[in-house]
Amino acid sequence: MFYNVCNLLKLSVSNLFNFLTNSMATGLENLKVYQIAEALEIEVYKVTREFPKEEKYGSTNQLRRSSASVSNNIAEGYARYSYAEKVRYLYIAKGEAEETKRNIIRSGKKDLMTEPAC
Secondary structure, three states, rough: OHHHHHHHHHHHHHOOOHHHHHHHOHHHHHHHHHHHHHHHHHHHHHHHOOHHHHHHHHHHHHOOOHHHHHHHHHHHHHHHHOOOOOOOOHHHHHHHHHHHHHHHHHHHHOOOOOOOOO
């Protein structure tokens, strides 16, 4: 399960700028980067269900929030009119994806996950 999260995270970071070329023509739900970001959020939720209860307000909460922010910022950028605003929200989404990645790595180092970190 953890392997899927790592692959989704790598894809979401590397494909963020494909959003700019496809955004208005296809619809948000049809954008590959949005689908990947949404899948990342769902996988993170599933993985963090297995975290210890004492991590509920620590690693669990932070991982869930940062992974949700990736798709949320892509969606918000999609709804913006100007190119500059779209780019701004994509940079925010990219930052949230990196935060998610770092939190996954630290969770692996804390032995909160049974499989190796990214």
